[in-house]
Amino acid sequence: MIFRSFTKRQLTGIVVGLCAAWTMAGCETGNYPLDIFPEMHYQASHRTQEGPQVDAPEGSVPTTGKEVAVSDFVATLGTKNPVPFDSASLEAGRALFVTNCSMCHGLSADGETLVAQKFEQYGEKPPPSLSRKEVTGQQDGALFWTLSNGVNRMPAFDRLLTAEERWTLVNYVRSLPS
Ligand code: HEC
Known part of the structure; x- marks a missing residue:
């Protein structure tokens, strides 16, 4: 040894x-x-034959406006969803859901996934079905808070998805049949 x-x-x-x-x-x-x-x-991605990309200077603000930190629950709760609840948003939300959420919550958001089984096997609260009134009936701000900060074993998405993408997902979650 x-x-x-x-x-x-x-x-x-x-x-x-x-x-x-x-x-x-x-x-x-x-x-x-x-x-x-x-x-x-989390890293910058490059396509084949694409030159190196220059990072935006520190402190620069995107033309779409500065991202507001989602740290104050009460303030977030009262925030109005800036993304209109329409078919384009629901379609985009579905695509985002399939990529970012379905592995845990299921393609039809029913929580029937292999990941959920594993969570249960190891004594963790599994990703629940989102197709329930208690979820779909939540205020937009509450859902936005959950997506941004995560809950327990659910990861936070504030660094992976833009605020607009998260609001789009809020619309999608609210559109699920309950
Ligand atoms: C790694 C697995 C995982 C991923 C990926 C994930 N979730 Fe979750 N989610 C969970 C778990 C576990 C919980 C339950 C947390 C708890 O209450 O302890 C949860 C809870 C939730 C809740 C709260 C449900 C309630 O009862 O109030 C919502 C809403 C939600 N997730 C939406 C999403 C959305 C939308 C995405 C994609 C952006 C996503 N989740 C991605 C695991 C995941």
Whole structure:
């Protein structure tokens, strides 16, 4: 065994060092309390033959306006959904849902997924069916809050999806049959 050649003190140092590195790995990116490996979707993507992209200067504001942090629940609750509830929004919402939510909540949002089974198997509250009045009847702001900040094991989407995409998803969730 390789560890035989270390003293107890050295071994403790190695273990402490590894734990520190593991913890530090969570500092930079991600939505999870402990992000061991930074997720690939946080990096800038390039298409084949595409030149390097220049990042926007720090502090620059998109032409669509500055993103408001979703940190105040009461303020968020009273926010009106800026995306109109129409067929275009529901269609876009469906596409966003399939990509970002269906693996946990199910393609028809009924919560019947392999992921849900695994959550249950490990004693975690599984992703629920969203097709219920208690969900579809929630205020837009409440749903937006959930999508932005996550709940327990549900990841936060504020870094993965723009505010407009999250509001679009709010429309979609509200359109589900309850
Ligand atoms: C990794 C799996 C996972 C993904 C991906 C995920 N969710 Fe969830 N979601 C959960 C879990 C687990 C809960 C239950 C959290 C709790 O109450 O402890 C939940 C809860 C919710 C709730 C609250 C339901 C209630 O009873 O009030 C909503 C709304 C929701 N999710 C919508 C979404 C949408 C929309 C997406 C896609 C943007 C999404 N979720 C992506 C796992 C997930």
